[in-house]
Amino acid sequence: MASKSSLLRLTALSVRPVSRKPQRLFSTVVDDRSSIAASIPPQTPSQTPARADNVLQSALRATAPRNDWTKDEIREIYDTPLMDLTYQSATIHRRFHRPSAVQMCTLMNIKTGGCSEDCSYCAQSSRYDTGLKATKMSTVDSVLEAAKIAKNNGSTRFCMGAAWRDMRGRKTSLKNVKAMVEGVRAMDMEVCVTLGMIDDHQARELKDAGLTAYNHNLDTSREHYPSIITTRTYDERLQTLSHVRDAGINVCSGGILGLGEKPEDHIGLLHTVSNLPSHPESFPVNALVPIKGTPLGDRLAKEGKERPISFTSILRTIATARVVMPATIIRIAAGRKTMSEAEQVLCFQAGANAIFTGEKMLTTECNGWDEDKAMFERYGLVPMKSFERGHLRETNFPELIEESKQTAEAMV
DSSP, X not given: OOOHHHHHHHHHHHTSOOOOOOOOOTTSOOOOTTOGGGOOXXXXXXXXXXXXXXXXXXXXXXXXXXXXXXXXXXXXXXXSOHHHHHHHHHHHHHHHSOTTEEEEXXXXXXXXXXXXXXXXTOTTBTTSOOSOOOOOOOOHHHHHHHHHHHHHTTOOEEEEEEOSSBOTTOHHHHHHHXXXXXXXXXXXXXXXXEOSBOOHHHHHHHHHHTOOEEEOOOBSOTTTGGGTOSSSOHHHHHHHHHHHHHTTOEEEOOEEEOSSOOHHHHHHHHHHHHTSSSOOSEXXXXXXXXXXXXXXXXXXXXXXXXXXXXXXXXXXXXXXXHHHSTTSEEEXXXXXXXXXXXXXXXXXXXXXXXXXXXXXXXXXXXXXXXXXXXXXXXXXXXXXXXXXXXXXXXXXXXXXXXXXXXXXXXXX
């Protein structure tokens, strides 16, 4: 049996004050290597990180776009765990863009089918039996009426696509396109066209007509490209982008995911566009919509694939694009119809800030205006204003960090 003095000693030990470390509430900012609160002062865009694990941190400090990305750097960003990657891309997005603003674009096919190219994904190629009937070019009046409807439904950019290889010998068509461009601009809308390859003189004519942007996608990486298209080279596509840029027209150029490529091809595409003399004004991210009768559509049907590319690959590509091209508008283009609303919102959070909306997108289905307006209302999104561009919204980095801390504390 314990003595009285022993019991007293045990009692004293049991009530001795215990030293406790302060507990961190879940919503407070953690000072880890990825947090902007742990960052050192911003680097200039030309500074290259000494170690690969600093690449994302360096991008977070950027005060302007840079055009000297290496493939290794982009690969390091692309391979970042997805939760961390999308968080950091969202941080960058909010520094260069109004985060709630999403550009609403409407795309009209002004000349359908009959294209001589052999793009293995395209229903408009004359080489494939897809059941699509070739048409003549739409009239100027019908196009302007469609643009008016798009504007009344909230679209601020009107895009027009014609299915042909290039503009050689198409003087009348070019004249009509210029009239369309002038008419759309008179409505105070942005206007974009995609007409295949153009030369420097044609680019200047379109610029004089008031063209806002010219779309010419690179589609995929240089390495994977020959397995998708043989009638137009990668360098010919880059040459068209050069003519557009030199004429003072905004470049719209992106890619298609789900062409049988590998993640390395996503990295290769991003490497090419992010190292252009100036970043594209907009970067469309398309998910392949398989069309019966096209080589890719038939191949995927045999393989029984309902979705040619995983959503996580799309999200990872969007987030990486936002990091390496912080001021560029990133557009969710073809294939959005296959995404759930939750998936679309994840893309917006990661840095996407444009969509195609309306009755149709060239030859494929498109989310409608009413559907998109309802989604915007649910998530507090607003249509981007005409001619709104990405730029550095917050140049005072310490203030940005303090704002991040205050936001976190307010959530406690």
